[in-house]
Structure formats: structure tokens, C-alpha cells
Amino acid sequence: MDGDGRRLTAQARPAAGGGLGRGALWGLAAAVPLAFLGVFFAWPVVTLVARGFVGESGGLDLSGFAEVFSQPRTWRILGLTLWQAVLGTAFSLLLGVPGAYVLYRCRFPGRRVLRAVVTVPFVLPTVVVGVAFRSLLVQGGPLGFLGLDETFAAIVVALVFFNYSVVVRTVGGLWEHLDPRAEQAARALGATPWRAFRTVTLPALTPAIASAASIVFLFCATAFGVVLVLGGIRYGTIETEIWIQTTQFLDLRTAAVLSVVQLVVVAAALTVANRTRARRERALNLSSSASSAHPIRLWRDGRPTGDLVPAALTAAVVVVLVGLPLGTLLVRSFRVPGGGWGLDNYANLGTTGGRNALSVTVWEAMGNSLRTAALATVLAVVIGGLVALVVSRRPRSRGGRRAISVLDSVFMLPLGVSAVTVGFGFLVTLDRPLGLDVDLRTSGLLVPIAQAVVAIPLVVRTVLPTLRAIDPRLREAAATLGAAPGRVFRTVDGPIAARSLGLAVGFAFAVSLGEFGATSFLARPDTATLPVVIFRLIGRPGAENYGMALAASVVLALLTATVMLLAERLRGEGPGGEF
Amino acid sequence: MQRTTTGTRRRTLATGAATTLALLALTACSGGDDAAGGDDASSGGTVTLVTHDSFAVSDEVLAAFEEESGLTVEQVAPGDGGALVNQLILTKDSPLGDVVFGIDNTFASRAIDEGVLDPYTPAGLSDSAASYAVGDGGELTAIDLGDVCVNVDHAWFDEAGVPEPVTLEDLTKPEYEDLLVVTNPATSSPGLAFLLATVGAFGEDGFEDYWADLRANGVKVVDGWSDAYYVDFSGSEGAGPRPLVLSYSTSPAFTLTEDGTASTTGALLDTCFRQVEYAGVLANAKNPEGAQQLLDFLVSEPFQADVPGQMYMYPADDSVALPDGWAEFAPLADEPFEVAPEDVSAHRDEWITAWTATVVD
Numbered sequence: 001m002d003g004d005g006r007r008l009t010a011q012a013r014p015a016a017g018g019g020l021g022r023g024a025l026w027g028l029a030a031a032v033p034l035a036f037l038g039v040f041f042a043w044p045v046v047t048l049v050a051r052g053f054v055g056e057s058g059g060l061d062l063s064g065f066a067e068v069f070s071q072p073r074t075w076r077i078l079g080l081t082l083w084q085a086v087l088g089t090a091f092s093l094l095l096g097v098p099g100a101y102v103l104y105r106c107r108f109p110g111r112r113v114l115r116a117v118v119t120v121p122f123v124l125p126t127v128v129v130g131v132a133f134r135s136l137l138v139q140g141g142p143l144g145f146l147g148l149d150e151t152f153a154a155i156v157v158a159l160v161f162f163n164y165s166v167v168v169r170t171v172g173g174l175w176e177h178l179d180p181r182a183e184q185a186a187r188a189l190g191a192t193p194w195r196a197f198r199t200v201t202l203p204a205l206t207p208a209i210a211s212a213a214s215i216v217f218l219f220c221a222t223a224f225g226v227v228l229v230l231g232g233i234r235y236g237t238i239e240t241e242i243w244i245q246t247t248q249f250l251d252l253r254t255a256a257v258l259s260v261v262q263l264v265v266v267a268a269a270l271t272v273a274n275r276t277r278a279r280r281e282r283a284l285n286l287s288s289s290a291s292s293a294h295p296i297r298l299w300r301d302g303r304p305t306g307d308l309v310p311a312a313l314t315a316a317v318v319v320v321l322v323g324l325p326l327g328t329l330l331v332r333s334f335r336v337p338g339g340g341w342g343l344d345n346y347a348n349l350g351t352t353g354g355r356n357a358l359s360v361t362v363w364e365a366m367g368n369s370l371r372t373a374a375l376a377t378v379l380a381v382v383i384g385g386l387v388a389l390v391v392s393r394r395p396r397s398r399g400g401r402r403a404i405s406v407l408d409s410v411f412m413l414p415l416g417v418s419a420v421t422v423g424f425g426f427l428v429t430l431d432r433p434l435g436l437d438v439d440l441r442t443s444g445l446l447v448p449i450a451q452a453v454v455a456i457p458l459v460v461r462t463v464l465p466t467l468r469a470i471d472p473r474l475r476e477a478a479a480t481l482g483a484a485p486g487r488v489f490r491t492v493d494g495p496i497a498a499r500s501l502g503l504a505v506g507f508a509f510a511v512s513l514g515e516f517g518a519t520s521f522l523a524r525p526d527t528a529t530l531p532v533v534i535f536r537l538i539g540r541p542g543a544e545n546y547g548m549a550l551a552a553s554v555v556l557a558l559l560t561a562t563v564m565l566l567a568e569r570l571r572g573e574g575p576g577g578e579f
Numbered sequence: 580m581q582r583t584t585t586g587t588r589r590r591t592l593a594t595g596a597a598t599t600l601a602l603l604a605l606t607a608c609s610g611g612d613d614a615a616g617g618d619d620a621s622s623g624g625t626v627t628l629v630t631h632d633s634f635a636v637s638d639e640v641l642a643a644f645e646e647e648s649g650l651t652v653e654q655v656a657p658g659d660g661g662a663l664v665n666q667l668i669l670t671k672d673s674p675l676g677d678v679v680f681g682i683d684n685t686f687a688s689r690a691i692d693e694g695v696l697d698p699y700t701p702a703g704l705s706d707s708a709a710s711y712a713v714g715d716g717g718e719l720t721a722i723d724l725g726d727v728c729v730n731v732d733h734a735w736f737d738e739a740g741v742p743e744p745v746t747l748e749d750l751t752k753p754e755y756e757d758l759l760v761v762t763n764p765a766t767s768s769p770g771l772a773f774l775l776a777t778v779g780a781f782g783e784d785g786f787e788d789y790w791a792d793l794r795a796n797g798v799k800v801v802d803g804w805s806d807a808y809y810v811d812f813s814g815s816e817g818a819g820p821r822p823l824v825l826s827y828s829t830s831p832a833f834t835l836t837e838d839g840t841a842s843t844t845g846a847l848l849d850t851c852f853r854q855v856e857y858a859g860v861l862a863n864a865k866n867p868e869g870a871q872q873l874l875d876f877l878v879s880e881p882f883q884a885d886v887p888g889q890m891y892m893y894p895a896d897d898s899v900a901l902p903d904g905w906a907e908f909a910p911l912a913d914e915p916f917e918v919a920p921e922d923v924s925a926h927r928d929e930w931i932t933a934w935t936a937t938v939v940d
Contacts, residue, residue: 134810140820228802233763233939244765247662338837355891431673442655525656536632538805542833546816
């Protein structure tokens, strides 16, 4: 680490006067991620979409737009996509912000475990969760009386289930570092807890909330399995429609038009989020988490405190929304095929399933998953870290600021583009990437790369709010005192960024563990990952395969929770005020 | 002091974690290198099979082939059904491998028409397999087959005291109201097969009326097989509310009773559509000779005999002996409904659209 820092310093120093060398360095830091995303995202997607706009005679043909937009179905699908994404995002925020408060601002026993548990839904394969959810909701099921089976409400509930932790973590990550003294001062001046929150804390949190909202919106707008399984056949979104048109009908023209529509929706959402963020973003007084978190206290002097409502809300979410489906999954995983209870399903994970459903055992698949996720995490953290660093700068020129804002949005796009477009795009471009004689499509190396592409935006969004909240005066002060840019970076940005980096590592690892969309197009049978074998097991009849699918999902859930717990430890929460 | 301590501890942990990640990454890399190295070392000695994730073969059967031919078989499984064929069409000029296995009769004509296959009739092709030929070009060779049929939960009908339905027409009768769950032909390959069964049974002009009757009788449609079988079907582990589900004729073999003498579910053999799975040599294959050898192997006796146990399908070569007791719980329909692959290819999209208009909208 130190060696790197020194090299950075040494390179930067000769040009320090003109700032040209520094500029070149930042240029390089921006170029590496741009090149990566260019080759593994933009090129495949653009190539595939472009095919849809090539007419019979070979020229540009945009008549697809008129045709697709003249169908009432398109408008219905567009409306539904926006509506479910807006509601999914709104409810995730409404429930997630109090959750962030309870899990990051309050202290109570079991807090870390709970933080890890709420992340689990985020990585579970949608097909298993869909089946678990629907088993609860179906006529005659435990919650059948609610009449939610195959309704729009069921889709929204499931979206909140999957995305709750994104809000909790993104907002919590900033909140726990927020200096509590401003709020304490407001309280001392007589403000009610609600007013103090609204006027002091909420504005400070807005950048992180906008960050979380944009991620959740993108996830909701591109939700696939949830919509198919829980919505039934009456509900379709742009994403499911692109999938059907591409994989089933190979109607690339319609798919291309829909991809463009999806891109427009996503770009609009990102612009709104960016505006909100930019308006609110400013340097914050960050403190160490140890001093900012307080022991949770629901009652004081016979009256409820400000902790009560968020605590009750979070408890309800954890028990009902997260606990019930996960609990059902856990309990049923212990049901022995043929009746009774036991560990049979877990013992079977060492096999290839009933009637040879798999080509590798579930444990081998887990090994594949871990290896792939490790590689994907390294890629995502290095590249995402670079992006966050570049984007966290505040150039003085207006053009520079605009460039950075565009860059910021561009790196979010992988979350907003259909996995099938990316997957099929790989097929038509990466047979000889950049003229090299390596067929990347079948090499197996593409799996971690595809997962990293999805994880990078999350790494950026996790690290960025913290980096941006660093007071630039700290850097200026360091520079005035004679520190070279490399040293400023190492001593000012580094320690603060490292904290959120732990979180980012966990997130990236979890995302790649759970990634299914692009992976399913690329995985080779002998290197199938955990979500892929789970999907396969639940696609076969037989009590044994069903039981194994549930047990394997529980293993995936435990693995995720463990990774998140480790990431929290890596981050370190011991006392000591570094900033 | 305190600060230094935590700082050090964190760095140690971070270093440890970084080392672990790096090691894992290296392992992953070396895995990739091995595969790439294999390609280079035996140039021409590797043949790549593009298939779906249901493809399976016994290790010893495959090893025997590899030893005899000197070839190394690589597998890639990018999807199944329509997704597989459409990926082949997209990658026609630079295919993902040399041989494809898993194109079924609902997408066979499309693959041929798009020119993704080179004609090759393997040596030693059985008459029964040859009888499933699509067109005259010899682009596709039948490897295995199975039926998509309505499955029934025996216990449910016993308890209700209602006789089990037998034919497609029965399913529209009032006594079977709200009992059937099927899958969407636009998103699921058994769903498409069942739609074709109704086209085969009632004709191009009659199937829409049949579906209107089914709809009036409370048929439920979901998007995927797992969903239908494990959530809605009463005869699975999920124990859902409906005793009739669209599945495969082999599914009852997965629901045997404890002693293995009976199955708790059965297939209605008068409601079936036959799915035939084909293999073929991909156009522009890097190793066309190896591809032909692999295709010869796929129709050979050792592989065909391996099909039932490994993939749970019937071998296309009907002279191959089936495992004991195989036919008892997984019988084939005597007279499945049929639609010529050419007709399927010509009308598939139109039929799905008509189906959607009848059943969904």
C-alpha cells in the first residue's frame, strides 16, 4: 500500500506546479474504468441494439419505433414498469430510512447479525424467492386469505423485500458517520426529535437517500423474475418484454426499441437523482461511528422516545417482510422428502440431485460461486473505487463538473439495462474481443467480468457519498502544509474511503454471489454457480430436488450473511476518531 | 495508542482478506488457463458441444468416446428452447461451438431456415431416429424424445370421489372447473408444446375456441414450470390447490411412493405433445470433423442407452434397451398430438399471439 502511495507521489510531484501531471493521472484513473465498461458493457449492448435498427436492405431503419408505439400493449407495459418501480422505490425508502437509523445509529445486541440478515434477500435467486412468496400467498397458503396472489401489490411487496437492504446500507453507511452534535444542538435549542431530524439530519442524508433511490429504482425498473413469478401472466414490464422478444421471438427490432425506451427511463431517473444529490451535496462533519451511535431506548420518563417509531417499524419489516419468507424457506428446507423432518436435504447437497438433475454437486457449485465472486469483487472494487475517486472530485470549471456528472450516471447504466441485452450482446461481440484470438464467450472468464459490471455501480454508490462528504478544506489544508497530492490522497481520502470500501467489498461479493441473469447465459455446465444450480433443481420434479433447491438457497443465504458480517468487521468499528 | 492498535488490526485484517481474495482469484484464473491451454495444446483435438443445462452423459461413456476418438469434449450451456436457437442464429458467423444438442421440434425448422446448421447424417443412424427427420436436408438428427402431458394428482381425485379426466375435451367439463394449471407458451417450452398439442387436436381454426372454453372453465396460466408445479399443483412438495398440472410424461417417476411400487401422480397420455430433441453440426464450426465424430457418438448405442438414466428422456433409437421398470411410471403416449415442424415455424408467433388474445387479454 505504502509503496503504491509513494509511486503515486513520485509521479505526481514533478508536474505538481502545472497540474498537468495530476490531470493526466486523473485522466488515467477515469480511462481504465471507461475502457472496461466500454468493452464489457457499451460495445455489446450497442452492437445488439444496433442490429435491431438495421433494415432489410442494410440501411438504418427506425420504423420499429412507430410500430411499437402504435400498440396499446407497449404503453400499458411502460406504464406498469414506471408504476411498479416508483412504488417499489417509495416503499423501500419509507421503510429503509428508519431501518438505517435503527441499524446504524442505535446500539443494541445482535445489531451486526441483523444488518447481515436484512441483506440476504438481495442475493437470493428470484425464482426460489418467487416460489417461497407465492407458496405463502397462493389460495390455501398461510397468507392466502389476503388475496394477494398474482397481484400488482405482490410484485411491489417483493420488490421492497429485495431492495430494503440497499436503502438501509447506503443510507446507514453515511448516517453512522454523521456528527450527531448538530442534531443534538437543535434538540438542545428546543426542537422536537422529528423537527431536528427534518431540518438537520434529513438534508445531510439526502445525497445518500438519492443514491439509494436511484439504485433501487433501477433494480425495480429492470426486475424480471419477480414480475414473472409473482405477477402472473397479466403483468409485464419492459424488462420481461425485452426478454420474451429477444429469447423467444428473436424480434430484435422490437427488443431494440424497448431497450432504447428502457435507457430513456433509466437516464431520466438518474438525472433526477443526480440533481437532487447535487443540490444537497456538501461537506459534512463526519465522525467515527462509535460516538454517533447511542444505545437504543424506546421509553424515557414514561414517554415514548424518538426511537420508538423507527424501532417498531424496523421490527415489523424484519419479522414480516424479511423473516416470514426467509423463515418459510428455512423451515421447509428441513422437511424430509417423503415426510418428517431432518437434515436429508442438506446431506443431499453433496450429490447431483434426484435423477441426476445437476452436472456438479451443490458444494462444487458453491466453490465455483466463491471463486467467481472473489474475482468479480476484486475487479469491481478496483474499478468501482477508481470511478468513485474520479467522480468525487469537484473541478472548478463548469465543463469539468458537467463531465463528472455525466460520468457518474454512465457508470450506473449497467443496473438499468436488461441482462438479456447484455448477455446476447456478449455473444455477438466477444468472440474475438479487440481482435484477440480468444473466444471470451465460452472461456468462463466472462462470468466474473459480467458480475463485476453489475457490481461496479453498487461499489461506486457505496463509496461515493462518503468520499464526497469529505471537506475539501481538509485536502487544501494538507496541501498547504506541503503534502504532495499522493500524500493528501493517502492521508485524507484514504482512511475515510477505506471504511466504506469494506462495505463495498461485501456488497460486490454479495451481488456476484447472487447474480443470475447474465451468468445463466455464460456459465459452463462444469462451472455452474450456486444460483444456476438452484434454478436447475427447482426446474425438475421430485421432492428430493425441491428440497435440495431450498437447502441450497439457505446455504446461499448463510454465505451472503457471513460475507456481509466479515465485511463489517473488515471495516472495523473500534473506537478511535480518525477524522 | 488506542488508535494505533485498531489501525494495525484493521490493516492486518485487510491484508489477510486481500491475500485470500488474490489467492481465490488466482485459482479462478488458473482454472480458466487450463481450459484455454487445452484448446491450444490439442489444436483440432477439442470439440465444443453447445447445449442446454439438461444435457448429461455418464462420465465413463464420455471418457470412452474421448479415448477412442482422441477428442476432448467441451460443453457450453447458454440456454434452452427458443433462447438456445436464437443464440445460435445470432452467432451464426462465429458459432459458440461445433455441435449443438437440444434444438427441439418446435424450433427445428427455424434453426434450419436460418442456416445455422451444416447437413450431416451420422453413420449408423437408426431407422426410428431417421423417422423423426425434419425436412430433407439432413441438418438435424433426432437424439431423444419425451412427451409433454397434463399430470394428475391421484390422491386428490380419490378423496374428492371424482373420476380423473382423460382427454383434452374433459378438461373443459364443469367437474374439472378451476383444477388445471398450465404455463405460458410465450415464456415456457412445455407451455408452447401444450399449445401445439391443442393445435394438433383441434386444428388451426379450432384451438382458439378450445382455449376460450378452458378459460371459461377456470384454467390458470403461470409463466414458468417451477411455479406451476411447485406452487399451484397439489401433487408436489408445494401442495398447492390444483390437482392438474402441465408437466412431462416422465414426471410421475419422480413422485414414487416410499416403497417405490407406485407413483402418487400420473400423466394423462391422451393430452400429450411429443418433444423431439435434435443435434446437428454448426455451420462455420472450427472443428467440423470432430463435430461429425461427436454426432456419430450421440446416435451410437452407448450414448443412446445412457439417455434414459442421465437425461430422463427416451432414446430416439428404439432398439436400445430401456432400464428396468422405466416404462412403468414414465410411459410414452401411443398417439401424441403432432404439428409438422415447418408449420410450427411458420405460425408459432401468430398462434402465440392468438393464444394471448384468447386467454390473457
